[in-house]
Amino acid sequence: xxxxNGFTLLxxxxxxxxxxxxxxxxxxxxxxxxxxxxxxxxxxxxxLLLPTGPVPGAAVGTLTADAEGxxxxxxxxxxxGGFANETIKGQWAVNSDCTATASFQVYASESGAxxxxxxxxxxxxxxxxxxxxxxxxxxxxxxxxxxxxxxxNGKRLFSEG
Numbered sequence: 501x502x503x504x505n506g507f508t509l510l511x512x513x514x515x516x517x518x519x520x521x522x523x524x525x526x527x528x529x530x531x532x533x534x535x536x537x538x539x540x541x542x543x544x545x546x547x548l549l550l551p552t553g554p555v556p557g558a559a560v561g562t563l564t565a566d567a568e569g570x571x572x573x574x575x576x577x578x579x580x581g582g583f584a585n586e587t588i589k590g591q592w593a594v595n596s597d598c599t600a601t602a603s604f605q606v607y608a609s610e611s612g613a614x615x616x617x618x619x620x621x622x623x624x625x626x627x628x629x630x631x632x633x634x635x636x637x638x639x640x641x642x643x644x645x646x647x648x649x650x651x652x653n654g655k656r657l658f659s660e661g
Contacts, residue, residue, distance in 0.1 A: 530598070530627065530628070531594055531595065531596055531597065531598035531624055531628060532594055532596065533565075533567065533568070533569045533592065533593055533594040533600075534567040535594070535628055536565055536592075536594045536600070536624065536628050537565050537566050537567045538564070538565060538628075538656050538657070538658065539562060539563070539564045539565075539656070539657045539658060540562065540563045540564075540565070540631070540654040540655060540656055540657060541560075541561070541562050541654065541655055541657050542559075542560070542561055542562070542563060542575075542652050542653065542654035542655075543558070543559070543560050543652070543653050543654075544557070544558060544559040544560075544561075544575070544577070544650060544651070544652045545557070545558045545650070545651060546558075546635070546648060546649050546650030546651055547648065547649050547650075548579065548580075548638075548646055548647070548648045549646075549647035549648060549649070550646070555579060555580040556579075556580065557577065557578065557579040557580070557648075557650070558577065558578050559575045559576060559577035559578070559586075560575065560576055561573055561574050561575030561576060561577075561586075561588070562574060562575075562657070563588065563654070565592065569591045569592050569593055569594075570590075570591055571588065571589070571590045571591060571592055571602065571604070572587075572588065572589055572590075573587075573588040574586065574587055574588065574609065575588060575606075584608060584609075584615075585608075585609040585610070586606050586607060586608060586609055586615060587606070587607045587608075587609050587612075588604050588605075588606055588607075589604065589605050589607070590602055590603050590604035590605060591603060592622070594622075594624065598623060598624040598625070598628070599621070599622060599623055599624075600621070600622035600623075600624065600631075601619065601620070601621055601622070601636075602619065602620045602622060602633075603617070603618070603619045603620075604617070604618050604619075604620070605617050606618065613641075614641045615641070616638055616639060616640055616641065616646075617638075617639045617641075618635060618637065618638045618639070619635070619636040619637045620633040620634065620635050620636060620652065621633060621634055621636055628656065629655065629656045629659070630653070630654065630655045630656065631652075631653075631654045632651070632652070632653055632654075633651065633652040633653075633654070634650070634651050634652075635648055635649075635650035635651075635652075638650070
């Protein structure tokens with residue numbers, strides 16, 4: 501009886517070891533720039549830290565990313581009560597650990613004038629169905645760095661399959 505219980509315990513331990521060791525490698529290999537390709541909806545909120553004082557900002561929009569990491573999209577944003585529609589162009593690289601870095605150029609939709617350049621750090625969750633991001637930097641067209649605390653939540657609009 502002791503031999504049977506010992507064998508069952510050993511078999512259970514081996515099964516658990518194999519099952520648990522397979523999970524990290526499966527998760528680590530699932531994220532890539534090509535795997536993140538698709539269309540996302542997002543919300544953005546935060547504060548610009550201007551010399552005159554903090555100014556709140558928010559936006560909603562969509563982004564489309566291709567397998568090579570090129571991104572395009574649009575957003576409707578409000579900064580300090582001033583509304584504008586904007587066009588987004590950029591690129592990102594998604595790492596196997598489901599983090600990413602993206603750089604964007606944001607243009608006024610009506611005039612096409614460059615409004616700002618920005619860099620974000622991303623973390624993908626839920627099998628690349630959702631992301632969270634925080635702004636690393638925001639630069640005005642004249643090269644002025646604007647301190648900001650901005651976060652973004654995004655969700656894939658359409659599942660692949």
